[in-house]
Amino acid sequence: MEIKKEIYPNQPLVEVVFEIRFPGEPIIESKRYEFYNRIREVYPHVLVPQIKTGTFPALIPYRFERSDGLAGTMVAIDKFSYYSRQYPGYEDFKKEFLRLLVEFNKICNLGKLRRVGWRYVNIIPFTRENGNIPFKRFLNSDLRLAKNIPDEYENLSLRLVSKSGDCSITTILESTRSSDETREALLLDFDCSREKDLHFSEVEVYIDESHATARNMFEQMITDDYRKYLRGEKI
Amino acid sequence: MNTSYVYETDEGRAEIRQILDRNGLAPMPVRRKVFIFPEDRARQDEQIPLVAPLWGFHAEGKSYKLSVPVQVQFSREGDFCFAENEQLVLYGSGETIREALEDLTSDILYFWKYYRRLSWDNVIGEGRRLKEIYETLVIKEQ
Numbered sequence: 484m485e486i487k488k489e490i491y492p493n494q495p496l497v498e499v500v501f502e503i504r505f506p507g508e509p510i511i512e513s514k515r516y517e518f519y520n521r522i523r524e525v526y527p528h529v530l531v532p533q534i535k536t537g538t539f540p541a542l543i544p545y546r547f548e549r550s551d552g553l554a555g556t557m558v559a560i561d562k563f564s565y566y567s568r569q570y571p572g573y574e575d576f577k578k579e580f581l582r583l584l585v586e587f588n589k590i591c592n593l594g595k596l597r598r599v600g601w602r603y604v605n606i607i608p609f610t611r612e613n614g615n616i617p618f619k620r621f622l623n624s625d626l627r628l629a630k631n632i633p634d635e636y637e638n639l640s641l642r643l644v645s646k647s648g649d650c651s652i653t654t655i656l657e658s659t660r661s662s663d664e665t666r667e668a669l670l671l672d673f674d675c676s677r678e679k680d681l682h683f684s685e686v687e688v689y690i691d692e693s694h695a696t697a698r699n700m701f702e703q704m705i706t707d708d709y710r711k712y713l714r715g716e717k718i
Numbered sequence: 719m720n721t722s723y724v725y726e727t728d729e730g731r732a733e734i735r736q737i738l739d740r741n742g743l744a745p746m747p748v749r750r751k752v753f754i755f756p757e758d759r760a761r762q763d764e765q766i767p768l769v770a771p772l773w774g775f776h777a778e779g780k781s782y783k784l785s786v787p788v789q790v791q792f793s794r795e796g797d798f799c800f801a802e803n804e805q806l807v808l809y810g811s812g813e814t815i816r817e818a819l820e821d822l823t824s825d826i827l828y829f830w831k832y833y834r835r836l837s838w839d840n841v842i843g844e845g846r847r848l849k850e851i852y853e854t855l856v857i858k859e860q
Contacts, residue, residue, distance in 0.1 A: 497741055608768050608770035610801075611816065612776065612781075614816070620773045655734070659743040660744070661768075663794055664814070665793065666742060666743060667768075670734070670743075717789045718789065
């Protein structure tokens, strides 16, 4: 599978996350500080979860975040993830994820994994045309529900779950707007996950596969006109 | 530990709400009208205006398509919304974002017709720069 590596100057990505889940390791709670201490120079901010009735504190991750809030890592007794809000490109993202994972694994020595997941969250600003969302300018997807209903929509809210090989892909497409109603955008959120026969030693393979699936899906979904806009072709 | 914060931990939708919130957005209600808190409105006013591509518009009873997207910057000042494009030195205003956009697109259409009619001999400086843009900006009726 050929993977596009181009980084678009106008990219709509607002958050990229890669997460691994594993059978609970209670030692993570007692050694969380050791992990933090290894990464605190880059991720000094500690975000403590707010616990609500009916939740299990050990399963809710702590966040260790960069001081500018643009990237961070989340840890709980059964999960570890790295997120970026200013996507540096796949190679840099992967390199940092793997660096953090090596540090994390020094406190818990992971083996079997239960789930791996890659998440691409895009926010695509748009201007309405004739009162409708011009989604066909951005996306190749055909959202026509019936022949006699025009596929022009004032609002959208879709959640789709599909399978591609071992990968389960959840796609959310939703129109959003700011509360002062000056900003409108399409939320396009991909979550590609795998749950079968996973092992820590293969994490690099999983991140490559998940990224490739999500990136290829995005590239296939967007129109050539929108791709040109992402490359900076505009007035 | 040098700093402590608390963040919301609702599973699923809360994550999306946080991402949207960081970007000054909220899920758009499909059936309900959004309820705006006064403090939320104040926070929004301080945010960077949205920039979005414009590929087509409706004016003078017709639909038009642009060959290259015009980047529109939206903002709000008091009770007025603005839609502007720096390159074309144009802005539209109105009480709603839709009115501001309609104001801008009618100006784009007007100046597109104006500059294309104008002879090259009659333009210099800024006028020449704008004519060059409008000459390459193809507007087709859909």
